Amino acid sequence: MQLVVYDPKVKKIIFNADKLVKKVGLEMARMLFQRINEMKASANFKEYLNYGLGKPHPLSGNLNNLFGIHLNKNYRLIVEPLSEKMDNNGLKECKNVNIKGVIEYHDGKNEWLIP
DSSP states (O other): OOEEOHHHHHHHTOHHHHHHHHHHHHHHHHHHHHHHHHHHHHHSSSHHHTTTTOOEOOOOGGTOOEEEEEEESSEEEEEOOSSSSSHHHHHHHHOEEEEEEEEEGGGGGGGGEEE
């Protein structure tokens, strides 16, 4: 699977190890790189969901059509499968994912750490 980052602010941080560690700390940066590598190793987004690494789950509300992937107790990597349909067949055909950033969305708040 191929990962893209459309937001230049996110791209500037996600793919620069020094900036990422400064922004989120070493442990979360390591986990973020691990999740990115796990997604890259998957043939499609449905396969990644089936592995269950990082407990990927669909989001709702203002984060509808996005998925949260566990980084630590509070923070999630937010990704957008680039597929017209979010059903099983659409996600099986989805070979591109847009990284939206890192967020804490618990307790009714949406605090973006990245961007």
